[in-house]
Amino acid sequence: MTESEEINQTASKIPVSAELTKGEIWKVIGASSAGTVIEWYDFYIFGSLATIIAPLFYPPGNDTFALIMYLLTFAVGFIVRPFGALFFGRIGDLVGRKYAFLVTLLIMGGATAAVGFLPTYSQIGWAAPIILIVIRILQGLALGGEYGGATVYVAEHVPDESRGFYTSFIQITASLGLLISLAVILGLQNSMSKEAFGADSFTAGWRIPFMISIVLVLASLYIRLRMKESPIFQHIKATGMASAKPIVDAFANPENRRRVLISLFGATAGQGVVWYTGQFYALFYMQTVLNIERQTASWIIAIAIIMAIPLFIFFGWLSDRIGRKRIMMAGCLLAVICYLPIYYGMQHFAGNNVDHIQSVTDPITGEPKLTSVNAAGQPVAVATELNFPMMILLVFIQMIFVTMVYAPIAAYLVEAFPAKIRYTSMSLPYHIGNGVFGGLLPTIGLFACAYTGNIYAGLIYPMIVAGITFFIGSLMLKETNHTRMWDEFNETNPNERPL
Secondary structure, eight states: OOHHHHHHHHHHHTTSOOOOOHHHHHHHHHHHHHHHHHHHHHHHHHHHTHHHHGGGSSOTTOHHHHHHHHHHHHHHHHHTHHHHHHHHHHHHHHTOHHHHHHHHHHHHHHHHHHHHHOOOHHHHTTHHHHHHHHHHHHHHHHHHHHHHHHHHHHHTTSOGGGHHHHHHHHHHHHHHHHHHHHHHHHHHHHHSOHHHHTOSSTTOGGGHHHHHHHHHHHHHHHHHHTOOOOHHHHHHHHTTOSOSSHHHHHHTSHHHHHHHHHHIIIIIHHHHHHHHIIIIIHHHIIIIISOOOHHHHHHHHHHHHHHHHHHHHHHHHHHHHHOHHHHHHHHHHHHHHHHHHHHHHHHHHHOSOOOEEEEEEOTTTOOEEEEEEOTTSOBOOOOOSOOHHHHHHHHHHHHHHHHHHHTTHHHHHHHHSOGGGHHHHHHHHHHIIIIIIITTHHHHHHHHHHHHOOTTGGGHHHHHHHHHHHHHHHHHOOOOTTOOGGGGGGSSOTTOOOO
């Protein structure tokens, strides 16, 4: 049967809910998740290697400048994600969910692999960071279209009463992608010398994780080419209900625009900073502020993520029963209350008495270097006697907050918007919340620490944003967990969706 015949057949049956068997649902989730994990892996390899390859792409002599510039390059990928959300969201609402995330997969894979072959600053000068920024922009645009497509695709296949549970498996993919990136890096670092891994050459070990993405993307592309379009999109396409101008319909309509703004400031902004504090900022903080050895810090994050993965499923399942809103708001509130005590604890259990950071002249190069120092102003040693179990526990507690805000949000966003503009509408607040508010967090946080010398100054930003989200979300966010997606096709006004 051709795809057009399937669409016509679907149109004759709908709006009866197109129930799938559990086996078919898991195939949909598996196919969507596999590609999304790879895209997150590609995206986060860049951040996981920040402290290793930053000096290779910027002028030598000032490691602090190189790291901040690299983090800004890292942040560019987040800043452009909303533009990718608009561009690919429009394609997803016009052409189909499946085709949009096929294109994003190819762009992401190609851009990531290109980093593995990119000459460094010593080889091509300023062209190296410029090309790196262009690659990062392509990555950000691709991821801006990927997440919305995969989430909508899964959500439009699964039963209404279990949407939080099933979409939680898509939510795992972000942490799983980060975990895989760390695992690949740790495996390579343990199999070769530190010098060989971080060398300024075309045979350096740091290039391998980027090159691996070629194989992963091809495998995922094969899986996705075998997928069919979602039944809801087939229906709106076959019945002429599809939007001809998704961006206009999504943002010119005052009611839908209000949904977008409330979803951004009452949900995704706080979710974004909580997610990036618990995983990326914690990693950068341990490596650059607490002076914990890179591999040790990576192991701490990796183990905490593994421990937390079941909680994504638990909170997704729980949101089907008690609601999405109260779980997300509780996660934001706990983050605001607990971040300072947690990071005081991390400083204590690092065991090397870091008190503040300041600019210290490197005795070898004579260049100023941002250094962690003790109360007497003396540079601290690498934290080799840290309390490893307690560090894992403190990062794991942050991961609990991550799972609370992140597990239910996919189901909430899908349920908040009408089908014909769902891809475009939900992608924008998600990627502004995560890409801008969350993605800028490592750069803002470490800059705040460097500027003030206070090792806790970087926490002010996520605490303020999460606090604003808790306040706005508590007052204005509406519960969506009882939404029945097919019902909108029987309503007088399909745009009247609950927020």
